[in-house]
Structures are given as C-alpha cells and as structure tokens.
Amino acid sequence: MSIKTAKNQKFMTDRTMTSSSAVLTLLLTFYCSGNTYGEELNNRRFPQDFMFGVATASYQVEGAWNEDGKGVNIWDVATHQVPSPVVNNATGDVACDSYHQYKRDVAILKEIGADFYRFSLSWSRILPSGFDDKVNKAGVKYYKNLIKELRANNITPLVTLFHWDLPQSLQDLGGFQNDIIIDRFVDFARVCFREFGEDVQYWMTFNEPISICHVGYALATLAPQINSPGMGEYLCAHNLMRAHAKAYRMYDEEFRSAQNGLVGIDVNGAWYEPSTNSSEDIEASETLMQFTYGCYAHPIVHGDYPEVMKKNVARRSALQGYTRSRLPEFTPEEIKYMTGTYDYIGVNIYTTELVTPAKGGSISEMGIGPDAQVTSWQPEEWEKSSSSWLKVVPWGARKLLQWLGSNYKGARFIITENGYSDDGRLEDDARLSYYERYLSKIRDAIEFDGVDVFGYTAWSLMDNFEWMRGYSEKFGLYQVDFNSPNRTRTPKKSAKWYANVTRTKCLVETCVE
Numbered sequence: 274m275s276i277k278t279a280k281n282q283k284f285m286t287d288r289t290m291t292s293s294s295a296v297l298t299l300l301l302t303f304y305c306s307g308n309t310y311g312e313e314l315n316n317r318r319f320p321q322d323f324m325f326g327v328a329t330a331s332y333q334v335e336g337a338w339n340e341d342g343k344g345v346n347i348w349d350v351a352t353h354q355v356p357s358p359v360v361n362n363a364t365g366d367v368a369c370d371s372y373h374q375y376k377r378d379v380a381i382l383k384e385i386g387a388d389f390y391r392f393s394l395s396w397s398r399i400l401p402s403g404f405d406d407k408v409n410k411a412g413v414k415y416y417k418n419l420i421k422e423l424r425a426n427n428i429t430p431l432v433t434l435f436h437w438d439l440p441q442s443l444q445d446l447g448g449f450q451n452d453i454i455i456d457r458f459v460d461f462a463r464v465c466f467r468e469f470g471e472d473v474q475y476w477m478t479f480n481e482p483i484s485i486c487h488v489g490y491a492l493a494t495l496a497p498q499i500n501s502p503g504m505g506e507y508l509c510a511h512n513l514m515r516a517h518a519k520a521y522r523m524y525d526e527e528f529r530s531a532q533n534g535l536v537g538i539d540v541n542g543a544w545y546e547p548s549t550n551s552s553e554d555i556e557a558s559e560t561l562m563q564f565t566y567g568c569y570a571h572p573i574v575h576g577d578y579p580e581v582m583k584k585n586v587a588r589r590s591a592l593q594g595y596t597r598s599r600l601p602e603f604t605p606e607e608i609k610y611m612t613g614t615y616d617y618i619g620v621n622i623y624t625t626e627l628v629t630p631a632k633g634g635s636i637s638e639m640g641i642g643p644d645a646q647v648t649s650w651q652p653e654e655w656e657k658s659s660s661s662w663l664k665v666v667p668w669g670a671r672k673l674l675q676w677l678g679s680n681y682k683g684a685r686f687i688i689t690e691n692g693y694s695d696d697g698r699l700e701d702d703a704r705l706s707y708y709e710r711y712l713s714k715i716r717d718a719i720e721f722d723g724v725d726v727f728g729y730t731a732w733s734l735m736d737n738f739e740w741m742r743g744y745s746e747k748f749g750l751y752q753v754d755f756n757s758p759n760r761t762r763t764p765k766k767s768a769k770w771y772a773n774v775t776r777t778k779c780l781v782e783t784c785v786e
C-alpha cells in the first residue's frame with residue numbers, strides 16, 4: 274500500500290506532537306467520533322451504477338516468482354538480499370500463491386459480490402527480459418485464464434499495468450531515472466492491450482507514482498531503494514509522466530476504436546490538513562498537495578507541473594548553485610501532448626497528516642519536504658492501525674475528494690484503494706468500522722460536494738505481502754493461512770459486512786434512495 278507506501282511510508286520528516294493544543298484536542302474530540310462512537314453514517318444509497326470492488330497487486334499475491342519463464346524483477350532482487358530489508362526476511366516467492374489459486378480468488382470475489390477486481394500485471398512474467406523481444410506465453414495465459422474466470426463470474430477486470438515490480442534489466446539501466454523507460458513501458462503496454470484489451474475495459478497505467486518515485490528513489494524504503502531526494506525522484510516523475518502520456522496516446526491510436534476502453538492513472542498521498550487556520554498553514558497544506566497530487570495529476574489535466582512546484586524547485590535549485598532547475602521542464606510540444614491524457618483518475622485513500630511551514634533547515638537539503646518548505650506529522654493521539662503511517666481519519670477522505678474535485682474539474686474519480694491494517698484476526702471490527710466511516714465520508718463527498726466518484730475499491734481482497742513490512746501488517750478482507758500449502762483463504766467479519774454493502778449499496782439498516 275501506499276505512501277501506503279508511500280502507501281506506506283510517510284513522506285516528510287515527521288515530528289511527533291509533544292503537546293496538543295486546545296484547538297487540536299477539540300478537533301480530535303469531534304473528529305475521532307466515528308459511528309461506533311456515535312457519529313451518524315450517511316444513510317443515502319450509493320447510485321445504482323456505482324461500482325464496488327477489491328484490489329491486489331501482482332508481486333503482493335502471485336508468488337511463482339521463478340516459474341514458467343518469468344523474469345526477475347526489482348522486488349525479487351530486493352527480497353532476496355542478505356541481509357534482507359524486509360521484516361522477518363519475508364519474500365513474495367509464494368505469497369498468496371495466486372498464480373496457482375486464482376480460481377479460489379475469483380470464488381471469494383464472488384462471495385464478496387465484487388462488481389470488479391483490480392489486479393496488476395507482472396511485467397517480467399509477460400516480458401521476461403523486460404523488453405519485447407520475447408513474449409512469455411505462459412505468463413500471458415495466466416492472465417487470460419484469470420480474466421476469463423472473472424468474466425464467467427460477471428466480475429469486471431480493472432487492470433493496473435504497473436504496480437511496482439519493474440524488470441531488473443530495466444533497473445540496471447537506471448529504471449525510471451533513464452528516459453528509455455518511456456518507450457519500453459509503451460512496448461509493454463502495447464503487448465498488454467493487444468493480448469487482453471478485448472476483455473478489459475478499465476486500465477490504469479501506474480499505481481501510486483509518488484510511491485514509485487519518492488519512496489523508491491528518495492526515501493529508499495521501497496525497491497529499488499535509491500536515495501536521491503530532489504534529483505532522482507524528479508527524473509523519475511518526469512519520465513513516468515511521459516511514459517503514461519505516451520501509453521495513453523498509443524492506446525488512442527492503436528486500440529481505442531476497436532476496444533473502447535478507459536485509461537487512467539492513480540494518485541495518492543495523505544490528506545494534508547493545515548495544522549491551524551493561519552494563512553501560513555493553509556498555504557503550506559496547499560503547497561504540499563501540489564507537490565504530491567499535483568505533481569502527477571496536474572500534468573495529465575493541464576499539461577504541466579503546478580506553478581508552485583516549478584517555482585519552488587527552481588528557486589532552491591538556483592540558491593544551491595544549479596544552473597537549471599532540478600525539476601525537469603516539459604517542452605511546449607510535450608505540454609500539448611500530455612494535456613487530457615486520462616479518462617478517469619484513481620485515488621488511493623488511507624490517512625491524513627497535519628502540515629505547517631518548515632522552519633530552519635539548510636538550503637542544501639533536497640527533496641519534496643525541503644523544496645515545498647513544509648513539514649507534516651500525525652498527532653500521537655490519533656486512532657491507530659498496525660501501520661505506523663496509517664492513522665484513522667475518516668473526515669480527511671472527504672476533504673481530499675473535495676480538493677481533487679475542485680482542482681480537476683470535470684474529472685471522474687474512482688477510489689482505487691482504501692484500507693486498514695491489523696494483526697490478521699477474523700473478528701476485525703476495527704477494519705469494518707474504518708471502512709464504514711470512510712465510505713460514509715466518501716458518500717458525503719458525492720452527495721454534498723458533487724465530486725464525481727464512480728467506484729470504490731477496498732484494499733485488499735486478502736492478506737498479502739506488504740512490501741518492506743512483509744506479512745507483519747495485514748490488510749485483507751480474507752485471512753490467508755501462510756503456513757498451509759494451499760494458502761487457505763478465510764473470510765473475516767469485514768468481508769461479510771462488505772458483501773452486504775456490495776449487495777445493498779447502503780451503509781445502514783435502511784437507506785434513503
């Protein structure tokens with residue numbers, strides 16, 4: 274998950290609030306009261322065409338890491354390092370064994386009543402060398418079988434082309450820091466559209482670009498574990514956005530008329546709440562929103578990075594002695610080419626952080642935090658999950674959607690992830706409560722703020738390999754017995770609750786239409 278990773282890691286240098294102000298205490302008393310604490314849930318039924326689904330990602334569930342001709346990717350390499358960077362030396366070598374258990378996956382999707390299943394394609398399973406010299410028939414067949422099984426059960430596939438498992442061959446050339454990634458990604462996307470596009474209506478190019486670039490190339494806490502804040506991470510962002518746009522345009526030119534699908538990308542971060550109502554804090558919040566969401570959504574909507582991002586990075590780069598900004602520029606042709614390269618925008622929603630301007634700090638510091646000149650944190654008192662970065666803040670979901678709706682007018686959104694981590698217990702009341710309170714705020718954003726949200730995806734279908742946290746943090750609606758050869762899946766209480774929601778499209782006993 275996410276800056277969950279950043280789904281799962283926090284971005285900035287965080288500091289812990291030592292003393293909570295009276296204002297904060299008030300806020301907390303008010304906001305931390307979820308439904309189980311007396312807050313009313315939205316009682317309006319979701320629209321009839323609203324879609325409910327669940328998500329996984331290839332490396333987190335498939336296993337079969339070296340079977341049937343699959344090539345090596347950066348997560349195979351990261352998890353096999355000695356010493357291992359992963360909790361308990363865990364790997365995704367077998368994970369949930371979905372490569373062999375996919376029929377069981379579809380069976381539990383059916384039990385949940387999912388309208389759609391969001392999963393990702395393993396690039397190195399399809400193109401073992403990373404390049405398109407040889408298409409691995411067994412890899413293609415696996416995904417064709419999965420899609421066929423989904424179709425037979427009336428479940429719509431929503432396919433992410435890239436959820437972090439880059440072929441190692443491309444990483445050896447610099448990964449997203451090298452612009453050869455652009456055409457290589459387009460080559461991979463073309464194979465996928467050609468092989469699967471007749472049966473896939475919803476495509477996502479990249480999952481959580483900021484996790485890929487910021488966490489992978491600056492914080493170094495996701496593969497490829499590169500530590501290049503403010504330099505490598507911006508090169509990554511620049512190449513990733515151009516790869517997205519080129520794949521989108523290629524779909525337009527080569528596939529859209531025949532396949533008539535939709536292509537999007539998903540963005541994430543926390544909701545960055547101003548820590549007070551001072552104009553400085555409000556501005557700090559806006560700046561961080563632009564450096565995180567804006568960095569990836571602004572180019573596809575408006576063709577370029579947000580002004581505040583260009584301005585801040587250029588100013589600090591000059592002060593540091595660089596003769597050009599560390600943030601690469603799009604050419605006028607690229608701006609035109611990039612504008613409008615989305616049919617919808619996915620958003621992964623997990624948590625909230627408070628934001629204030631950064632005080633002090635050396636001019637030599639680089640990276641999103643120093644360039645944005647902000648600092649963010651979460652108060653200790655906020656409701657916890659099993660993940661240090663994931664505090665339960667339902668109201669942040671509505672504010673995030675309001676912000677996206679007003680910044681990207683006319684865009685259609687789908688929540689591509691939302692979820693909660695615990696120890697894997699079957700009686701997972703805290704997860705159930707998280708889901709109902711977040712969904713209620715999402716319903717509010719649709720009803721009262723007019724944000725065009727057409728679907729919701731729970732992360733995750735089942736407990737799985739949670740990146741550097743291994744199997745120590747569990748996000749599943751289904752429990753997976755990682756000691757059983759078949760990786761037995763068992764529904765948790767939240768799965769039964771979610772099955773009610775997918776059936777009734779309603780969060781309470783009786784809904785208003």
Ligand SMILES: *[C@@H]1O[C@H](CO)[C@@H](O)[C@H](O)[C@H]1NC(C)=O
Pocket residue numbers: 355356357361362
């Ligand atoms: C992880 O691997 C190291 C060797 O790199 C070993 O010393 C350690 O005991 C292992 N830890 C676990 C939990 O298996």
Ligand SMILES: *[C@@H]1O[C@H](CO)[C@@H](O)[C@H](O)[C@H]1NC(C)=O
Pocket residue numbers: 296300548549550
């Ligand atoms: C900030 O202003 C809003 C709207 O006026 C108000 O509802 C909220 O309580 C204020 N928050 C703080 C922390 O003062």
Ligand SMILES: *[C@@H]1O[C@H](CO)[C@@H](O)[C@H](O)[C@H]1NC(C)=O
Pocket residue numbers: 758759
């Ligand atoms: C594992 O699955 C296979 C095939 O579905 C089944 O025959 C076998 O009994 C299962 N084994 C266990 C231990 O559940």
Ligand SMILES: *[C@@H]1O[C@H](CO)[C@@H](O)[C@H](O)[C@H]1NC(C)=O
Pocket residue numbers: 766769770773
């Ligand atoms: C699901 O709905 C049924 C029928 O309304 C109800 O009896 C049951 O308690 C619900 N289950 C959960 C986990 O909410």
